Amino acid sequence: MTNKKIPTLVGSGIGLALFLAVALLPAMLYGGYAGLLLAGGIFGTPVVPTLLPRALIVFGMVMGVVAVGSLSLFAVLGAAAGAAVGALTSVTIRKPAAQESASR
Amino acid sequence: MRATFLVFALLFATAARGEAAKLPGGADACVDCHNGKDAPAVDTTAFGASVHADKASCTDCHSGYAMGPHEGEQKALAPAEQAVVDRLAKARWPKPAAKPAHGKEAPKGEEVKVTSPRAYLACAGCHEMEHADAMSAWQGSVHSKWLREDTKAAGPTCASCHGAIHSVKKLAAYDPRATARQKVPADRREIAKRCEACHGNEEFAKAAGLNPEAAFTYHDSIHGRLARVGNEYAPVCTSCHAAEKDKGGTHAIVPKTNPASVVSAATKKDTCGRCHEGASDNFASLIAHTEIQETGGHMVPHLVHVGFSYLTTLTLLFFAFHVFVDFIYELRQRFAAKHHGPANAAEQMRSVIRFDLHQRAQHWLMLAGVILLGVTGWPLRGAGDPQAAAYSSSLMKVFGGAQGAAIWHRIGAVLIILSAIYHLFYLTFLAAKKRLPFSMLPMPKDALDMKDNILFMLGVKKERPKFDRYSYLEKFDYMGIFWGVILMVGTGFIFWFPVWFASWAPSWLITAAQIIHGEEATLAILFLFVVHFYNVHLKPSIFPMNWVWLTGRITVADLKHEHPLEYERMKPDLDE
DSSP: HHHHHHHHHHHHHHHHHHIIIIIIHHHHHHHHHHHHHHHHHHHSOOOOOOOHHHHHHHHHHHHHHIIIIIIIIIIIHHHHHHHHHHHHHHOOOOOOOOOOOOOO | HHHHHHHHHHHHHHHHHHHHSSOOOOHHHHHHOSSSSSSSSOOOOHHHSSSTTTTHHHHHHSSSSSOOOOOTSOOOOOOOOOOOHHHHHOOOEEOSSSOOOOOGGGOOOOOOOOOOOHHHHHHHHHHHHHHHHHHHHHHHHEEEHHHHEOOOOOOOHHHHHHOOOOOOOOOOOOOTTBBOOOOOOOOHHHHHHHHHHHOOOOHHHHTOOTTTTTTHHHHHHHHHHHHHHTTSSSHHHHHHHOOOGGGGGGGGGTTSSTTTTSSTTTTTTHHHTTTTOOHHHHHTTTTSSSSSOOOOGGGHHHHHHHHHHHHHHHHHHHHHHHOOOHHHHHHHHHHTOTTSSOHHHHHHEEEEEESSSHHHHHHHHHHHHHHHHHHHHHHHTTTTSSHHHHHHHHHTTTHHHHHHHHHHHHHHHHHHHHHHHHHHHHHHHHHHTTOOOOOSSSSSHHHHHHHHHHHHHHTSSOOOOOOOOHHHHHHHHHHHHHEEEHHHHHHHHHHHHHHHHHSSSSSHHHHHHHHHHHHHHHHHHHHHIIHHHHIIIISSSTTTTTTTTHHHHHHHHHHHHHHHHHHHHHHHHHHO
């Protein structure tokens, strides 16, 4: 179990590093902009930078970062790539003694 | 070696000769003094490369100028001409931003003025003949009004649009037709920045009694975003504001209230028709330099916008909270090391089918489509922000530029449509066999489950509620996709064929559709890539992923843990 997780974690680590290098800034910009649009809808335009709109913009940034990059696409793609590499290099292929049974 | 030398020799020779040969006769006398020390410098290289280099001498424009300083050299002007020169001499404009001005962010303070007002009297003398349409249109245009009468603010000189006169270049031919759309030439993009130096400068526009939002709303519009991310056909200011060439082109701009304007209520549709074949009045009313939710003044788009802002914000806030609570719970669980209770090796080895091949295929289509739609659509949505737009165009280059991304976006749309049709057929098939499960329908129990589950994760309740085949989270995912696909596909088609929809649907409906397409997309993408991805990928106990989407199988241990009610129902079969 653990030796299966290591390539995965390495993969997601690389994905994260890649994210920090190329996608952090755009993710923040896109997210912040989404937050700004939401704030515009809720508080009216032009958006006055008071506490709540600001909070919403920051929330948007966090969502953008989480969605575009750090966690999802980059980390997960990295993890998937790592898992694939791990699967290819591992010699033993355990076959679960699966017993089929349809479910609905 | 010799070849290289020759090449260099030739290069320098032509450069040197070009400069010398291009300066008009008599210029040397002026330039000797106008070297930047004794008198204001004249960029002879730029002049040598300009359209006038071999067409006009210094004194063709600077008539009467001699050995300088020039006080008293020129002859007196007729009163009408003198009035124009006085207006030119008095005029002040905001200095254009070094970086392209956008919306409200134009610089403050610095001003520019005309350095040689008299020179502008000379232009018409030569250009009236060859460019009669353009020059007579200029005489009657809104932009020359300030030279004829007192106005609130100084309008443009020839240089305001054409750039520094000493380096004026010939403009490319540009005449877009719906049947033969034409790429916007680089010089028109340059000119658009110059329009914005005035129309995008809030203070200037307000002082001149103009719409201060003209440039901002353009950049925020679908056209402005497309232009920013590199769509070569998307209109710039002059694409819509220049009259036909034989009516004077850009020189013929008049107020939109003037029937001769190409954006007057009656003529607007022909202007849209330059690129959108068959554009109707209804279609033309979709663009009017207002924020999209205010376009047309109908309340539906406005309400849709406000409604979606609340829906998106509240949904995301709630689920962000849910993810957070879940994450903390998972961490506590991990430290307490009582993962899954006592591991039952047999149950971890044994698995049952959770999703059959059809269901997995539907999910693969959906997944491929949504990711494709997200990476090609998000950059366009985000391009309302000028900084983000720079990243957008780089991202779109991966898809062959903005036009390529538009094609990939449609391919993504087809994928999710296929997935949706597949799914509907699949449901019909199950229904026909009387095997249609209603396990996906939201039930009152789900609301209670949600409350109890949150309380459980917070540590208030001792026990996790028992989920059936689909927990409330999975149902929400499914229902969200269901309504999302209907909304996105429906509104996407309106975007795809706007002229046809405008031929029968009211414009507020189309505007509302455009709003929904962007705002529902934001909600869907953020929900999927934050909440759904957390639940199926990032949860520490699941990371890197829940393999069921590939294998279709779930271990009996997981089934027992995550779907206890379903497990109990299946138990008799499993025990056999």
